[in-house]
Amino acid sequence: MDALMLDGNAAAGLLHEIFGSEMTTAVGTCDGCGAAGEVGAVRLYRGAGLAFRCPHCDNVLMKIVVGGERVWVDFRGLRALQLNS
Amino acid sequence: MEGTAVLGRLTWLAAEVVELRPETSQTKTITFDVPGWRGHRAGQHVDVRLTAADGYQAERSYSIASAADGPRIDLTVERLDDGEVSPYLTDELRTGDVIELRGPVGGYFVWNPHAEGTVFLVGGGSGIVPLMAMARQRALESSGIPTRLLYSARSWDDVIYRNELAELAARSDGFDVVYTLTRVQPAGWDGYGRRVDTDLLREVGPVPAELAVAFVCGPTPFVEAVASGLVELGHEPARIKTERFGPTGG
Amino acid sequence: MPPISRGFRGRRREDAPSDRVPPGQYVTDDFPVLSAGPTPHTPLDEWDLTITGEVDGLRRWTWDEFRALPSEPVTVDIHCVTKWSKLDSEWEGVSLDTLLEGVDTSAEYVVAFCDGGYTTNLPLDDLTEGKAWIAFAYDGEPLDPEHGGPARLLVPHLYFWKSAKWVRGLRLGATDEPGFWEQNGYHNYGDPWKEQRYWGD
Numbered sequence: 001m002d003a004l005m006l007d008g009n010a011a012a013g014l015l016h017e018i019f020g021s022e023m024t025t026a027v028g029t030c031d032g033c034g035a036a037g038e039v040g041a042v043r044l045y046r047g048a049g050l051a052f053r054c055p056h057c058d059n060v061l062m063k064i065v066v067g068g069e070r071v072w073v074d075f076r077g078l079r080a081l082q083l084n085s
Numbered sequence: 086m087e088g089t090a091v092l093g094r095l096t097w098l099a100a101e102v103v104e105l106r107p108e109t110s111q112t113k114t115i116t117f118d119v120p121g122w123r124g125h126r127a128g129q130h131v132d133v134r135l136t137a138a139d140g141y142q143a144e145r146s147y148s149i150a151s152a153a154d155g156p157r158i159d160l161t162v163e164r165l166d167d168g169e170v171s172p173y174l175t176d177e178l179r180t181g182d183v184i185e186l187r188g189p190v191g192g193y194f195v196w197n198p199h200a201e202g203t204v205f206l207v208g209g210g211s212g213i214v215p216l217m218a219m220a221r222q223r224a225l226e227s228s229g230i231p232t233r234l235l236y237s238a239r240s241w242d243d244v245i246y247r248n249e250l251a252e253l254a255a256r257s258d259g260f261d262v263v264y265t266l267t268r269v270q271p272a273g274w275d276g277y278g279r280r281v282d283t284d285l286l287r288e289v290g291p292v293p294a295e296l297a298v299a300f301v302c303g304p305t306p307f308v309e310a311v312a313s314g315l316v317e318l319g320h321e322p323a324r325i326k327t328e329r330f331g332p333t334g335g
Numbered sequence: 336m337p338p339i340s341r342g343f344r345g346r347r348r349e350d351a352p353s354d355r356v357p358p359g360q361y362v363t364d365d366f367p368v369l370s371a372g373p374t375p376h377t378p379l380d381e382w383d384l385t386i387t388g389e390v391d392g393l394r395r396w397t398w399d400e401f402r403a404l405p406s407e408p409v410t411v412d413i414h415c416v417t418k419w420s421k422l423d424s425e426w427e428g429v430s431l432d433t434l435l436e437g438v439d440t441s442a443e444y445v446v447a448f449c450d451g452g453y454t455t456n457l458p459l460d461d462l463t464e465g466k467a468w469i470a471f472a473y474d475g476e477p478l479d480p481e482h483g484g485p486a487r488l489l490v491p492h493l494y495f496w497k498s499a500k501w502v503r504g505l506r507l508g509a510t511d512e513p514g515f516w517e518q519n520g521y522h523n524y525g526d527p528w529k530e531q532r533y534w535g536d
Contacts, residue, residue: 002305002370002373002374003304003305003306003331003332004305004331004332004368004370004481005305005329005373006305006329006330006331007193007194007327007328007329008193009191009193009194009328010146010328010329012129012130012190012191012192012193013095013130013131013132013146013187013188013190014132015190016095016190017095017187020095022190022192024190024191024192024193024194025192025193037323038193039193040191040192040193040194040326041193041326041327045370045371045372045373046369046370047369047370047371047372047496047516048369048371048415048416048417048494048496048516048521049371049516049519049520049521051371051372053372053373058372058373060371060372060452063371063515063516063519064519065516065519065520065521065533067520067521067532067533067534068533070520070533070534071520072519072520072534073519074518074519097337099338134337135340135343135345136336136337136338136339136340136343137339137340137343137344137345138339140336141345141347141361142337143343143345167346169345169346173340173342173343177341177342177343182340182341183338183340184338184340185337185338185340
């Protein structure tokens with residue numbers, strides 16, 4: 001357990017700003033182990049950018065880098081993302 | 086989604102300080118008037134952004150302490166001695182000052198007015214803040230959902246919202262509070278006096294069959310200990326919602 | 336420009352000599368901990384450091400072998416892309432010149448790989464001639480796991496995401512392979528004095 005670790009929910013503001021809607025209740029499926037869970041419940045680490053990791057296998061689900069007017073998002077670790085209306 | 090502001094484009098809003106109220110020696114509640122605020126759900130938070138004269142910026146997240154109240158929101162901030170933002174908010178801000186905030190955000194960790202069963206709120210230190218918003222919202226809606234709050238604080242002096250929690254519990258409407266004071270207890274204290282562990286959770290919390298949802302909030306190590314304790318007691322992980330504040334707290 | 340927060344200064348030093356502070360940076364006396372993942376805890380008897388890839392032969396050191404190599408104190412300024420700079424930080428480490436001594440290679444690029452899976456890429460030239468170390472101590476103490484211990488790469492002339500924590504080896508190659516953050520927006524090279532934070536800067 002890392003004292004630095006946060007929940008995906010801590011990035012709720014940034015995710016909303018990027019995607020235009022509430023993302024913490026979206027359900028992501030990990031491409032590493034297949035586990036599914038709400039984005040708000042995944043593990044969030046703050047490095048040079050944000051790394052969202054699977055709470056079951058630590059696989060990187062998403063990376064986000066904000067650079068001024070640009071934002072880069074890597075979703076490779078998410079097999080699927082289910083957004084609820 | 087019922088009762089939730091649909092924000093569309095999320096932008097930084099100007100929030101004006103209308104009132105400042107010390108809660109404990111280390112915490113202060115700040116009431117902001119936020120034109121354009123479209124409401125929030127209990128448990129959500131805001132991102133606060135400060136900008137210095139030379140453009141230097143710092144951003145932190147704070148849970149909203151208040152229940153829905155038009156364009157006004159309360160934040161309860163704990164002053165961290167080596168903090169960069171919290172001492173500014175607790176020591177420097179005056180009524181009339183304007184800061185930026187973004188929100189409300191965080192749909193994951195929110196009070197559900199249709200929960201079936203018992204709601205277990207577990208807060209450590211400043212982790213009480215979003216849970217207090219939930220308790221206040223519950224009271225505002227006259228919701229009868231059985232709700233137990235387990236509040237871990239270092240000492241009685243560190244317990245935020247003491248009087249209001251006593252008042253809410255005295256209403257006998259299904260809400261009650263159990264405290265554990267981990268470092269020092271007042272004379273005559275007959276409550277818990279240790280860190281939350283599995284035994285304490287078993288004694289205080291509902292059994293798995295009765296739990297609708299547990300909301301656990303506080304410093305990361307606290308949240309980890311409580312969440313794993315609840316899982317050990319047989320609670321379904323999906324019913325345990327956590328909000329980790331990082332190493333030192335909110 | 337967003338509204339100014341009256342009276343807010345932030346916790347940064349404002350007396351630092353400006354010729355030591357790259358553009359857009361603020362000086363701190365703290366040492367913020369940033370991490371892309373959980374802190375690994377590899378036991379020292381399982382740790383090794385390898386130089387692999389386009390080399391004449393794999394080089395490998397166990398922890399004891401690594402610590403028996405000549406090391407040196409290093410006092411350098413470090414600059415994080417998240418805008419904090421720390422001046423005169425004190426380390427101890429083994430120079431990459433020592434580790435690469437006698438390594439025969441035509442490779443021009445390096446990928447540093449680490450416990451936990453983090454990677455970062457650099458030109459081989461940026462690791463040689465006194466520009467880089469594998470550091471095992473900071474501020475007179477063994478390097479804390481949260482700061483990359485037991486050993487991390489230290490390349491102070493580039494943004495600090497290139498100073499990979501929990502380094503376990505270097506893979507030399509003919510082609511440049513963008514690492515963990517370089518694949519996702521951060522600049523491939525990362526010179527703080529040219530403010531090369533993001534792609535295209």
